[in-house]
Amino acid sequence: MPEPSLPSPPSPPRPKPIFNVHSQLLNFRAQQLQEVKNITDFKTHALPLEHIKRIMKYDEDVDVISSDACVVFSKACEMFIKQLTLRSWFHVEENKKETVQRCHIATAISHPVEYDFLTDTVPRDDIDVHIDTQMGQGP
Numbered sequence: 001m002p003e004p005s006l007p008s009p010p011s012p013p014r015p016k017p018i019f020n021v022h023s024q025l026l027n028f029r030a031q032q033l034q035e036v037k038n039i040t041d042f043k044t045h046a047l048p049l050e051h052i053k054r055i056m057k058y059d060e061d062v063d064v065i066s067s068d069a070c071v072v073f074s075k076a077c078e079m080f081i082k083q084l085t086l087r088s089w090f091h092v093e094e095n096k097k098e099t100v101q102r103c104h105i106a107t108a109i110s111h112p113v114e115y116d117f118l119t120d121t122v123p124r125d126d127i128d129v130h131i132d133t134q135m136g137q138g139p
Contacts, residue, residue, distance in 0.1 A: 021090055028086055032079050045071065046078045084108060084115075103127065 049070040056065050056073070087108035088100050097104075106122045109115045 024086070024090070025083075028083065032082070036075065039075075045074045047074045049074060052077070087111070 049067070052070050052073050053065050056062055056070070084105065085100065088104040091104040091107045092098070092100050095104075106127045109118045109122050110127050
């Protein structure tokens with residue numbers, strides 16, 4: 001007689017995130033500022049400089065691009081991506097999900113004024129139905 005298999009134990013409940021979005025963003029920005037102040041290796045970048053340079057050259061008014069400009073632009077892009085990811089992750093946790101999806105990014109973009117330039121890029125129907133009003137507050 002085959003031995004009955006035991007059901008797997010239930011996974012522990014996921015802890016409810018306890019965070020203040022405003023303070024998380026302030027901490028993030030302070031951490032980014034500290035990281036910028038402590039940069040010693042200017043040759044290693046998260047984003048390839050040649051790609052950044054190519055994108056910058058799409059502007060017809062740009063003839064010459066200094067390597068310093070590419071380095072600064074690379075860091076600015078990295079910080080932008082990290083902040084947008086952090087804001088998106090707030091919506092992931094709020095909705096008790098585990099994966100950042102397009103709707104979370106769209107919702108993160110819909111809140112702060114600083115992302116207004118992206119509103120035409122992201123369709124409004126991708127915005128998550130459940131929007132926490134606290135997400136739009138803060139720096």
